[in-house]
Amino acid sequence: MGAAWEQRPALPSADDYYSLNLGSGFSWGKDAEKLIFDFVYIYTFAKDVAGIAPEQTELRSDVSEHQAFVSVIRHF
Numbered sequence: 001m002g003a004a005w006e007q008r009p010a011l012p013s014a015d016d017y018y019s020l021n022l023g024s025g026f027s028w029g030k031d032a033e034k035l036i037f038d039f040v041y042i043y044t045f046a047k048d049v050a051g052i053a054p055e056q057t058e059l060r061s062d063v064s065e066h067q068a069f070v071s072v073i074r075h076f
Contacts, residue, residue, distance in 0.1 A: 008049075015049035017063065036073040041066075 002021045007014040023040030046063040 009052050010050040011052055012050075015046060015051070017044055017046040017049070019044045032076055034075045036075075038071045038073075040069045042068075 001023075004019040004021070006017045006019070008017055009015075020043045021040060023038065025036060025038035028035045028037070042065075044063065044065040044067070048060045049063055050060055
């Protein structure tokens with residue numbers, strides 16, 4: 001679980017993005033047959049951001065981004 005703040009390049013000044021993260025994992029099996037499952041969810045948001053298009057400096061928008069990642073590891 002965590003939170004993050006990031007500045008991304010934009011014109012005329014950097015844009016602020018914020019993230020909330022939640023992840024966990026578990027293992028299943030024993031020894032050589034063990035499987036490990038991991039997952040994470042990331043929500044990123046920003047208000048009134050501009051981006052880096054020099055010809056459109058007056059264009060602003062809000063951002064809401066959802067990401068989910070899953071991994072499976074098998075030991076052998």
